[in-house]
Amino acid sequence: MAYEASVILVRYGELSTKGKNRKDFVNRLCENTKNQLKEFPRLTYEKTYDRLYIRLNGEECEAVSERLQRVFGLSSFSVAIKVESVLEVIAEAVLALAKKETGAKTFKMMARRHDKLFYPDSDGINRHCAGLILANTKMTVDVHHPDLKIIVEVQRDFTYIMAGSIAGAGGFPVGIGGKALLLLSGGIDSPVAAVLTMKRGVWVEAVHFASPPYTSEAALDKVKKLAGILSGFQGFVRLHIVNLTELQLAINQHCDPSYTITILRRMMVRISEKIATSHKCLALVSGESLGQVASQTIQSIQVINEVTNFPILRPCISMDKVEIIQQSYKIGTYETSILPYQDCCTIFTPQNPVTKPTVKKALYQENRFDWQPLLQKALADMTTLVISTQEESKDYL
Amino acid sequence: MPNDLKGYLDYASTTPLDTEIRQTYEGLLKAYFANSDSLYKDGRQIETMQEESRQQILKLLGLPKHQVIFTSGASEANNLALKGTAFLHQIKPGRILVSAIEHSSVLNSAKQLAEVFGFEVVYLPVDEYGIVKLEALKKNLTADTILVSIQYVNNETGTLEPIREILSLLREYPGVLLHCDCVQALGKIDLSEVKDADLISLSAHKIYGLKGSGVLLKKKHLPLVPLISAGQQEEGLRGGTSNALVNIVFAKTLRLALEKQAEHFEYVTSLNQKLRKGLKDEVIFLSPDNASPYILSIANLKLSSEVWMNALEKAGFLVSAKSTCSSRKTSDSHVLVAMGIKPKLRQNVIRVSLSHLVEPADIDRFIAVNKEILAHYGL
Structure with missing residues (x-):
């Protein structure tokens, strides 16, 4: 099965330190992001407390990420594959992603459960997926300086899987500083x-x-x-x-x-x-x-x-x-x-x-x-x- | 025609579409869509009209020994003339002579033939008026020369080239073909002098016709290698479905232009004289006195071409600094360089080009505005 990038997960930057103004900052940032991505009409956006999810709906992922790198106040983002929240399905997708990264010699699994009812726990997900990668590729584990970080975010209905993250432009959202x-x-x-x-x-x-x-x-x-x-x-x-x-x-x-x-x-x-x-x-x-x-x-x-x-x-x-x-x-x-x-x-x-x-x-x-x-x-x-x-x-x- | 032509003094770049031509073309567009090579009635009908157009063009120009090849414009015609002739000699690339002041479509075709296909290209020098030096032509005519390309009227200065002399010179070299770019002469200057040229390029949009419409006239017996290889169109010399309706109206465009040629020439000559008289204290004329009256190249010592043009545009006058086809390049005009015009002066040149549509009052206004501009903005 081929996995296609479907979502870009955006992390806010220095904002987390801004206390009470946070809401204004986040709103401004989302507004600026949408402006910068105006030429991609099919994108849809979902704002959560600490993330912005941009659904691609068929837009060119590379072009969108290039534009995203111009948005200030954005610390990093990752291109994610969206799969069903079932351990086997997740593991398979993780393996497919790892196989695609031919340049990497070492990797690290980084799973997180937003849905705490999901079984197994984060460590269990990490071990299961890592086992599969170790058995099927030549990569080895390096938890300190891995070539490839594979992030798994389990939510109730679906799970995001992404390899590494792309640095954003940093700074603050335009318009919050006079x-x-x-x-x-x-x-x-x-x-x-x-x-x-x-x-x-x-x-x-x-x-x-x-x-x-x-x-x-x-x-x-x-x-x-x-x-x-x-x-x-x-x-x-x-x-x-x-x-x-x-x-x-x-x-x-x-x-x-x-x-x-x-x-x-x-x-x-x-x-x-x-x-x-x-x-x-x-x-x-x-x-x-x-x-x-x-x-x-x-x-x-x-x-x-x-x-x-x-x-x-x-x-x-x-x-x-x-x-x-x-x-x-x-x-x-x-x-x-x-x-x-x-x-x-x-x-x-x-x-x-x-x-x-x-x-x-x-x-x-x-x-x-x-x-x-x-x-x-x-x-x-x-x-x-x-x-x-x-x-x-x-x-x- | 567009209502507001007041202040348009750039007729050498292009001309507005003649109303009659537009109506004829619109009528054809509404009535016909078939492929001129189709064998059913509609196709045959269009094909017939296209052939009638071809015959009328030759008749109007008095060129019974030539054939018409319809092209997308004079640039394509020039490309076909040079490369189509040169490619016949690919096994033993010969020498090609072009004047140093040709249009970019000739110069760049020659350059490509030299750089990519190994032909020897000689650029013939011109004198201070832009007239090709005949001794240089004579000196460079060698046994392996295959083609000479010299325009009739220069597009930047209006200089007339001595085609008659060149043709009589070439009579001693029967193997050498002459190509003559007549774009700025058509409908303005009588073409009888260039009749014996082997290849002649023409364009419709300089004579109130459609853009994307040109003709290469070629002596019937001459072979040519096509640049666009496809079907049987244009006797295999220019493939692709014919732009038949555009080709059809070329003949009418030409007829209308030639019918009034003498009358317009006289009128434009008087405009040109008026212009020269009114401008003579402020500017330097780079066009020779006997140039085509339709083009006047002028220079001043105080204002660069760009600023001069900007100021004129603000006052409602549209002119060019050099050939419009090279207007986005910041480099010097190759024509003025070849004429030996000093660097300081050739940065300060504009080209005013006239038409029968210009009125004497426009000229008066231009002279007054120009005087004001040079006085106020001249540094």
Whole structure:
């Protein structure tokens, strides 16, 4: 008899330590899980005190598990075979599973009875199944460091059998830890920063700075697409789009070329702070990585940070580009991030941007023109979109 | 036709479907579905109409020595012309000459023939106007040359290639075939100059016809190796159930285009002159003066192609930066590189392409908007 994966058993993570908030956490986690798995319509869910059971109902197990690894607040999960709660049937299924794991040399049986009336007891189940495996395969028992852990969970009507468990993404469910505003550029780093922030439970809103016609509609579409991918982690993403063209032209006209990027970044932070305040975000998030480009040296970061009292979270700060790229592959944004469109920082790039700016010089540059009205205008013209994972139905498809 | 064509200045990319053609096609779609190779009445009827279309195409173009092979478009026609000819010489791969400014379907077919099938491909240089250097052609014509492929009108600059001279040059090399991609010339420039070319590629959607519709004209006696091997369709040279109804309307599409060709040419020439006159203080013309009036390639010193296009789009004008078939690549235009245009300049180029559907007022507006854009956004 062939056994097919029918259920994924999900274990909650650090949640168990959260006392009274636990219920909110679990609800949020289940909601986020469903959002992330929206593209598999046949899945059904069952929530218990410490587990979430996802019934596959014919959906592709591998694809679902890959997606599950993107849900935060989830410590681990296992793909389970569901059989009748009869000792012989269980033992047979366990053996079939063990035979499939050809790479493993040692194993350990881990049975648990939720149904305490089941006979024999856990130890009895372990011995019975292990005996069968020892007699029919070349595997030996190692209770300390087994290659393969076979978990048997006996419930009243049926039993779940699973081999080993897959590590989840860890962290907290998105949305339990307040809200932050992400500066979303369209590059590789900012989506990674967003997801790392979400990992600690923080809900993310995004602001994107566009400079049409220097930046194209296609570039904006790409940012919307990235926001769409990010929305998979929390259901939807609110995306604010700010037009920076006139401000950028003024900076370009009035400031020393070496300082244009520094001043531009300071303006972005000022605008972001205003948006964050009005949308009840408690921090800004950026994809900066120390030393990656001229505006991300520690001197630059200090000068840019100087315009705000808001905390700026920089989850990528110590990561190398390759590490960020790896992360972006994992979260599914890489392919979109590398589409070749201009963003507003690359078009006015001076030959020699300053790597060690000072606050004093930045202020001097800024005093050369009246930027306040331009900044106000940019804020006033801001548009906001809500981007969700919800696919609209298209009659041409 | 779509109502809002105002500001569309990208007719070299594609054209809107002519209303009459759409109605004819819709009528055919409603009335017929049979396979044109079926032997019962419906099939025979479609087959007859397809044959009538074939004959009309040859008649309209004045090409009695050629035969029509219907394809999915000019890119397929170009592939079939190059590879279909080359594969005849597989035992002893010869030399193929192509101009350096051909359409990607020609260049990449040649590249594949060189890299995968061992043919020797020579890319013929062009001068600063994009005109193929005849001495280079002469110098590279060797005894083992099998094919020369040169387009009539360049799709990025509108440059006219000296096909007449090339044909008379090739008369001394009877074994060498000439393939001529006439996509940007059809319905615009008289094709009598290219009549003696052995292979000619055409496309319907550049002349207000259907997309997915093309023709390779081949001199009747010439053999060709099919790229799609299947049934008896197209005399075995292009297998697969015929897209018969699309093939049928090709003839009408062509007729309508040719009927008004001279009138439209004159009108578009006046638009082109108006455009050149209005733009001359702000931009540099990369299209030579005697280029096809339907295409005008312009450059400026202050704004990159992408930004220029974005700004024009916002003002309601749709243009291309280079060939639309390569628009998603960030690399330079191979045509402008071959013409020796300086790197700084070729990053700042757009192609405006015209039609009889463009009105003089559109041109005036374009000139004004363009002036404003270059002044406000130019860095």
